[in-house]
Amino acid sequence: MTTVLIPTDFSTNAMHAISYALDLYKCEQTIFYFIHAYADEVYGTLKNNTDLSISEYRTSIEKQAKKQLSNLITDKQEKNHNPKHEYKGLAIFESLVDAVNDTVNEINIDVIIMGTKGQTADKKITFGSQTVQVFKYVKCPVLAIPETYSYQQPKNILFPTDYNLPYKRRELKLLNALAHEFKSTVYCLHISDFETLSLRQLDNKQFLEESLPNTFLSFEQTPVKNRLNAIMISIEEKDIDLLVMVNSRHSFLEDMLFRSTVDKIGLKIHVPFLVLQNLSR
Structure with missing residues (x-):
């Protein structure tokens, strides 16, 4: 049984990564965990709405996130019915990197599959900051799917x-x-x-x-x-x-990732990019 974790902010890019993941593991017994980390939403919204408490915002956003995850699972069960697949939704009040890292350890995830950019990422860049952070700090293989890439078997x-x-x-x-x-x-x-x-x-x-x-x-x-x-x-x-x-201390990939943005050195990858980690877990 393969366990796949897919971070989602419900953007088009995230949905594209989900579709790729379902095709990639079409013939495998797989549990897909759709995870939405919403701490940044709570604190970001609070800056513009000081008349409501963090607790009130958190409750509202958590409820909305759980509903979106439930709708996502229902949609995949109906449109991508596959008896080999099981879906679970996780709404977690943490930053994306912390939520993903904790879940990887708790559930023993085999691979993370995600889009290269989130909802608010600059269209000119290849990898959004959240994706780069997951590459750098999460002790699990990460497969990033470019938003323009149409699924093909990785021959x-x-x-x-x-x-x-x-x-x-x-x-x-x-x-x-x-x-x-x-x-x-x-x-x-x-x-x-x-x-x-x-x-x-x-x-x-x-x-x-x-x-x-x-x-x-x-x-x-x-x-x-x-x-x-x-x-x-x-x-x-x-x-x-x-x-x-492979990402490791003093590796070529680490050198690329630890610059201000990956794109400043011209990294324009238009095929799925699997980052393996040279870290024990």
């Missing part, structure tokens, strides 16, 4: 790596299951100026191979020059359906 998966990171078995198990389900090819792109691997890199590469036994693996190497350009070129040349990267 071609790009996995850029320098083999310096010690991968987590649980994270790779998720990737292996997806690749096995869709008979995917996983392109392991080694971005380095040196073709010879160190002993640590060889160990990590072997662990990667052993952890992805049900996938078609392809190993390639390209010079560093510009890592981002190398990734974007590979996405185009190989008709990639899913980009996978």
Whole structure:
């Protein structure tokens, strides 16, 4: 049984991510948890309406959130009826990152699937601030779905790596299951100026191979020059359906995420983006 957590603010982008998730796990026994974190709504509204208490706002917004979640579940049960799927709604009075992180730990979530932007995000950016925060701080794989991306089975998966990171078995198990389900090819792109691997890199590469036994693996190497350009070129040349990267301290992905905004360095990803975490939980 797969457990999937989907944050929603009921925006078009969030609904698009939900549709992708239902298609991705169409043939799998899956529990979908739709979560709406509403603490920011309460405090944001309070600034403009000081005549009502926080408690009153909280009660009102909580009631509205629960009703929207109930309507969402009813809609999916009727329009996307699938005996393999079960739906649950969670309205939580916390910030999005805290609510998601707590729920991941309490329910032992396998993967978070979310839109790249929320209701109020700038149309010019690729990833909204909330999505980036979840990438950075939640100890669970996160699959972000661009709002313009139409569902396709992830047949071609790009996995850029320098083999310096010690991968987590649980994270790779998720990737292996997806690749096995869709008979995917996983392109392991080694971005380095040196073709010879160190002993640590060889160990990590072997662990990667052993952890992805049900996938078609392809190993390639390209010079560093510009890592981002190398990734974007590979996405185009190989008709990639899913980009996978590992987030860890001192990794290339962490370097990107910890800048003011991801988009300032030109990260324009138009395919689903799976961020694996190099953190124990």
